[in-house]
Amino acid sequence: MSAAAAGTSKAAQGPDVAQKKRKGPGALATAYLVIYNVVMTAGWLVIAVGLVRAYLARGSYHGLYYSIEKPLKFFQTGALLEVKILTTSIVPSSVVLTGFQVMSRVFLTWAVTHSVREVQSEDSVLLFVTAWTVTEIIRYSFYTFSLLNHLPYLIKWARYTFFIVLYPMGVTGELLTIYAALPYVQKTGLYSVTLPNKYNFSFDYYTFLILVMLSYIPLFPQLYFHMIRQRKKVLGHIEDYSKVE
Secondary structure (H helix, E strand, O other), rough: OOOHHHOOOOOOOOOOHHHHHOOOOOOHHHHHHHHHHHHHHHHHHHHHHHHHHHHHOOOOOOOOOOHHHHHHHHHHHHHHHHHHHHHHOOOOOOOOHHHHHHHHHHHHHHHHHOOOOOOOOHHHHHHHHHHHHHHHHHHHHHHHHHHHOOOOOHHHHHHOOOHHHHHHHHHHHHHHHHHHHHHHHHHHHHOOOOOOOOOOOOOHHHHHHHHHHHHHHHHHHHHHHHHHHHHHHHHHHHHHHHHHH
């Protein structure tokens, strides 16, 4: 799911945990994290430039996915390292939320868009790719400057504001893409396992995709309103002060 907030979860915790978090990562870990986030920022910038150049060359937004297919797969899959970073407690964030965000995007990238080539020309693909691209450029820039202790307010504001539009936009594109893939999955039996077989096991990928779509109903509101709460926590006092002024 297009849930950029996953990486910024800092729910209230006990004083001992909070004290440990304030210490932050060591110098070596910080250097690694800065390099990782700079590379990821640059990667998504490459994707953004690729989209713009392809649009200007073609004069149409149809089929732009093919112009950024390889870097999209590479850098979206590279986000799996982010989950590994969280499990080692190098940075304070939610493993569950970030893990869900990353795994859902990797799933959509490989198990849907890559596997069902018929959907690659769908406008819905461009919809979620655009949402992901803008989200990730802002998100990884936010992480980089935060690690360097020089976070511009504009990036902080963008991090906690653009999601209001980008979340629904990304989720809409993801759901429409999965929906568009359903007829082809049902027709070809993609990734499905039928009985009888020596393992006495069956799996219907078509049904699985429907369940994935249904999972958005409870999960998307949780992620979205989590980010709303984060926005109020991070930007709320600044906006209140501005109103007083």
